[in-house]
Amino acid sequence: MIEYENLSKLNKPFFNSFNQEFEIFLNKGWFILGENVQQFEINFAKYNQSNYFVGVANGLDALTISLKIFDFEIGSEVIVPSNTYIATILAIINSGLKPILVEPDINTYNIDPLLIEDAITDKTVAILVVHLYGKCCEMDKIIEIAKLHNLKIVEDCAQSHGAMYNNQKSGTFGDMGAFSFYPTKNLGALGDAGGISTNNELFYNKAKKIRNYGSEKKYYNEIIGVNSRLDEIQAVFLNIKLKFLDEITAHKRSLAKLYIKYLKEDYIKPQVKENQFDVYHIFNIRHPKRDLLKKYLFDNNIITEIHYPVTPSDQNAFKNTNYFNNLHFPISKLIHDTTLSLPISYIHSENDILKVIEIMNKF
Ligand SMILES: Cc1ncc(COP(=O)(O)O)c(C=O)c1O
Known part of the structure; x- marks a missing residue:
């Protein structure tokens, strides 16, 4: 069987290092906001070429x-x-803000700057x-629009660790970059974890306070904050894995190349552009008979995923709200109805991918 992913296998190469570092961590007995988090913040800021990371x-x-950094007026869009x-x-x-949904470009799956x-x-x-x-958004156009209209830019980098646009890393274009280190991400912890990149010292200091009850000095709370600290133990694991992120990305990029080169033209493949360095957190194709294809692959022992089966505006969670009243998003709907995510991870070999391609080309 060719799995979509396997988190145990994915982390196996790091087991020895994890165990060694865990022993040190346990003996030390410092579990919240200690030197491991501090070190990871320095390491990730350096990796991401941003001044600060929280x-x-x-x-x-x-x-x-x-x-929250910006204290926008409630109800702002x-x-x-x-x-x-x-x-x-x-x-x-x-x-307390209002989401205004804008359709993606059908070729990049990212927000269409023209809209x-x-x-x-x-x-x-x-x-x-x-x-x-x-894949990074077309940031030059987006920055131009933001400047013209005096808007802040926040980047959701949950799927784009190390991705670049014009040789610049995601999370460094806007005011803030938000990362997830959910276990399946290209850089994944062994539980929940995340972080914020910024080049602005004021925003950095404010983010550090907000994540820790609005406090810098214990029991003195200067702003209204939350409890959202990166666990020391996750920082231990992330520090180990960060050293291998470029290798993981290179592996995924080489597998993506095979799909792009050898999958038959019936499949709509991801766009490749010279000024984009894509990291393929997900490798998706589109096909009008997506559900049939998914079943065919399953019957041939190949596991795939759908990112995502339902558009956010169609989720039941919003049924009785007026956020997206009577709005239609046909491009999103088309993507959600036809997209299929293929196996692409550090655990997959080139032979695995060639096997997937061989079977897909017979569909
Ligand atoms: C695009 C995107 N944004 C945000 C998130 C949220 O990350 P987390 O699950 O770590 O809260 C995810 C990950 O699941 C994601 O894929």
Whole structure:
């Protein structure tokens, strides 16, 4: 069987290091905001070529805290792609703001910069871009629009660790970059974890306070915060795995190349552009008979996933709300109805992928 992913196998190469470091961690007995978190923040900022990085509890909190930094007026509008994972939308709603959904470009699956300006009103305060599947958005156009309309930019980098646009890393274009280290991500912890990148010292200091009850000095609370600290133990694991992130990315990119080269043209494959360095958190193709294809692959012992089966605006969670009243998102719907995510991970060999291709080309 060719699995979609296997977290035990994925982490096996690190077992020895994990065990060694865990023993040290346990003996030390410092479990919250200690030197492991501090070290990871330094390491990830360096990796990501951003001035600052703040570890938080998960990707959703990274997005929510990034929005809280600005103290936007309640009810202000934030532009966000209509085909993102639900977390991006929830971060906006949970911050008392209003998500304004904008359709993606059908070729990149990222927010269509040409549609952003039409969605701007006098209540718009920010654009929350999502570098979906590990491909950066067209940031030069988005930055131009944001400057023109005086809007903040927050980047959802949950799927784009190390992805680049014009040789610049995701999470360094906007005011804030929000990362998830959920176990399946290209850099994954052994539980929930996340973090925020920024080049702005004020935002950095504020994010550090917000994640820790609004406090810098114990028992003195200067702003209204939350408890969203990156666990020391997750920072231990992340420090070990970060050293291998480029190797993991290179492996995934080499597997993606095989799919792109050898999959028959019936499949709509991800766009490849010279100024984009894609990290393929997800490798998706599109096909009009997606459900049939998924079953055919399953019958041939190949496990696939769908990212995502339902558009955020069609989720039951929003049924009795007026966030997306009578709005239709046909491009998102088309993507959600036809997309299929193929196996692509550090545990897969080139032979695995060639096998998937061979079977897919007979469909
Ligand atoms: C695009 C996107 N945004 C945000 C998140 C939220 O991350 P987390 O699950 O760590 O809260 C995820 C991950 O699941 C994601 O894929």
